[in-house]
Amino acid sequence: xxxxxxxxxxxxxxxxxxxxxxxxxxxxxxxxxxxxxxxxxxxxxxxxxxxxxxxxxxxxxxxxxxxxxxxxxxxxxxxxxxxxxxxxxxxxxxxxxxxxxxxxxxxxxxxxxxxxxxxxxxxxxxxxxxxxxxxxxxxxxxxxxxxxxxxxxxxxxxxxxxxxxxxxxxxxxxxxxxxxxxxxxxxxxxxxxxxxxxxxxxxxxxxxxxxxxxxxxxxxxxxxxxxxxxxxxxxxxxxxxxxxxxxxxxxxxxxxxxxxxxxxxxxxxxxxxxxxxxxxxxxxxxxxxxxxxxxxxxxxxxxxxxxxxxxxxxxxxxxxxxxxxxxxxxxxxxxxxxxxxxxxxxxxxxxxxxxxxxxxxxxxxxxxxxxxxxxxxxxxxxxxxxxxxxxxxxxxxxxxxxxxxxxxxxxxxxxxxxxxxxxxxxxxxxxxxxx
Amino acid sequence: xxxxxxxxxxxxxxxxxxxxxxxxxxxxxxxxxxxxxxxxxxxxxxxxxxxxxxxxxxxxxxxxxxxxxxxxxxxxxxxxxxxxxxxxxxxxxxxxxxxxxxxxxxxxxxxxxxxxxxxxxxxxxxxxxxxxxxxxxxxxxxxxxxxxxxxxxxxxxxxxxxxxxxxxxxxxxxxxxxxxxxxxxxxxxxxxxxxxxxxxxxxxxxxxxxxxxxxxxxxxxxxxxxxxxxxxxxxxxxxxxxxxxxxxxxxxxxxxxxxxxxxxxxxxxxxxxxxxxxxxxxxxxxxxxxxxxxxx
Numbered sequence: 001x002x003x004x005x006x007x008x009x010x011x012x013x014x015x016x017x018x019x020x021x022x023x024x025x026x027x028x029x030x031x032x033x034x035x036x037x038x039x040x041x042x043x044x045x046x047x048x049x050x051x052x053x054x055x056x057x058x059x060x061x062x063x064x065x066x067x068x069x070x071x072x073x074x075x076x077x078x079x080x081x082x083x084x085x086x087x088x089x090x091x092x093x094x095x096x097x098x099x100x101x102x103x104x105x106x107x108x109x110x111x112x113x114x115x116x117x118x119x120x121x122x123x124x125x126x127x128x129x130x131x132x133x134x135x136x137x138x139x140x141x142x143x144x145x146x147x148x149x150x151x152x153x154x155x156x157x158x159x160x161x162x163x164x165x166x167x168x169x170x171x172x173x174x175x176x177x178x179x180x181x182x183x184x185x186x187x188x189x190x191x192x193x194x195x196x197x198x199x200x201x202x203x204x205x206x207x208x209x210x211x212x213x214x215x216x217x218x219x220x221x222x223x224x225x226x227x228x229x230x231x232x233x234x235x236x237x238x239x240x241x242x243x244x245x246x247x248x249x250x251x252x253x254x255x256x257x258x259x260x261x262x263x264x265x266x267x268x269x270x271x272x273x274x275x276x277x278x279x280x281x282x283x284x285x286x287x288x289x290x291x292x293x294x295x296x297x298x299x300x301x302x303x304x305x306x307x308x309x310x311x312x313x314x315x316x317x318x319x320x321x322x323x324x325x326x327x328x329x330x331x332x333x334x335x336x337x338x339x340x341x342x343x344x345x346x347x348x349x350x351x352x353x354x355x356x357x358x359x360x361x362x363x364x365x366x367x368x369x370x371x372x373x374x375x376x377x378x379x380x381x382x383x384x385x386x387x388x389x390x391x392x393x394x395x396x397x398x399x400x401x402x403x404x405x406x407x408x409x410x411x412x413x414x415x416x417x418x419x420x421x422x423x424x425x426x427x428x429x430x431x432x433x434x435x
Numbered sequence: 436x437x438x439x440x441x442x443x444x445x446x447x448x449x450x451x452x453x454x455x456x457x458x459x460x461x462x463x464x465x466x467x468x469x470x471x472x473x474x475x476x477x478x479x480x481x482x483x484x485x486x487x488x489x490x491x492x493x494x495x496x497x498x499x500x501x502x503x504x505x506x507x508x509x510x511x512x513x514x515x516x517x518x519x520x521x522x523x524x525x526x527x528x529x530x531x532x533x534x535x536x537x538x539x540x541x542x543x544x545x546x547x548x549x550x551x552x553x554x555x556x557x558x559x560x561x562x563x564x565x566x567x568x569x570x571x572x573x574x575x576x577x578x579x580x581x582x583x584x585x586x587x588x589x590x591x592x593x594x595x596x597x598x599x600x601x602x603x604x605x606x607x608x609x610x611x612x613x614x615x616x617x618x619x620x621x622x623x624x625x626x627x628x629x630x631x632x633x634x635x636x637x638x639x640x641x642x643x644x645x646x647x648x649x650x651x652x653x654x655x656x657x658x659x660x661x662x663x664x665x666x667x668x669x670x671x672x673x674x675x676x677x678x679x680x681x682x683x684x685x686x687x688x689x690x691x692x693x694x695x696x697x698x699x700x701x702x703x704x705x706x707x708x709x710x711x712x713x714x715x716x717x718x719x720x721x722x723x724x725x726x727x728x729x730x731x
Contacts, residue, residue, distance in 0.1 A: 204707075222610075222703075224614050227702060247702075248678045250674050264675060270678060359667070
């Protein structure tokens, strides 16, 4: 369905293309950066398009841009009076009048609902106010119900122009959340909208993970009175019991090529890291210590696996090659380090560590250097997981009383809850981009 | 006593006989005079007168000699008799001696017999004592058997009571969204763990021994040990920790003689706290191994 919608998109490149000597607005590799002030004039409803539709597109875009963490959004209501009522895309001839807005960049757009009321066109222009020039302008067309996706694509495009890499607004986050006394699996968009409950079995459903094709969610469930790994389509259909060896079956992690799955199996009376094939067969034990082994995560090059082991007496982060050899310890600070997540760029591992009785999110270089604490003094923070572009980390935090999914920039800035729901959420897993 | 006095009398008699034997010596001394008379005989061939005298003398002498002879014969006879008596005495003595010997032998025998008798008596006594003991033992055994029978009865009653108590303690438990209906009994007790630990605490071994005793009493019962953690720490690591807690509990029960095929394990990690609180007291309660009954 989604694919069909996406196919319907018509992307019209306007005459203004990105100049060859593109200015670097944000160095995303820097540990800290200053947010770019971006001016957002009111969107214009063209012809008979209802103004509410325009306003909706505007709100989604504004939220996307502020969630991205790259921008300080200057809302039209905060503009000088003479600019507040200006709608739509300004002419390049009158860019000078936008100087008092106080922004470096201006993003303007128009919505056009076709007369049959079913198809929607969105057009945007991105303008550099400092250099007084157009950066990019595009038009998207799709069914009315794809409004959100279309706006997310605009936001991603803007981020591509500014940072050199596309944004992740068209990604989803799966997580487990209490539904009464039971935990069910949910999916939400990056901006926390469009929450869908995909399991309704009233069992205990834990730690969801996206399959590499973005089509299924793997999770652990107690349906058969054993923690087994199940697969389910993102629309909640085709539940399939996937790994159900004796004892614990949990925490699957697909290799980047999608051919192998690392997971926790307890068939020998304690949890170890195993590899199984895509059908859930041929388990091969990788860990050989007497400790408890947990939470495997693949390196993006598919050569190594990071995991948790308490072989030293307390849980710590270790890295091994994919055949179980060459094991080395990565974390030495603190006595409780778990939940490793290998960054998509391959250079960092995020994990959860205990500091002074509280759990915080850390990141560390894969060579064991550059330990960084990303959360502090705000409840317990657990289960970090990277966005597909490596610029964000989702995690769970009970800083608001209830455990909720939070998202922050990879450097720890811009922490915000994913959804506005009451809470009881845990174990986020970030999808790849839906193209 | 009689025998002793008899022997004394005999001895006295013997002594008497010996003493009466003494005249023999005097008889022996008179012998030379007899010989003299014989030597004088040739002188009788002198004148008549002399002859007559001699004859008278001779008759006298003959008479004397005869008397003497008679006397000597008598003495001899006496001697012979005395000798015979002596011999008899000797024989008697010998007989006596023999008798004495025999008596002594007899006495010895008697003594031996006495000893034997004593021994026999002792043995008999011992046998009697032994018999008594046997009887006593038998009585004891009977008593014990009775006691045991009583005990067994009591035990059976107890077992029945235990079974009934166990049956009574069973509560049906349904976990929403989890297949199957299981039972719970407050008689199978939980054990608890320290933070991030899965070893059995020394104080909890008694609880496991009680649980094992209960399982021994109900050999058809199959249990599932649930490993639980407190809410701190991460979900997946707690799944591993719960797995280990359930299994260390299972291993302990196996070491107490419970068959491994009667015990399955499951880790619930931090998903099923028994106390919903968010404090140390609640956490301590929640770090536990809890058992449910899969089949009774």
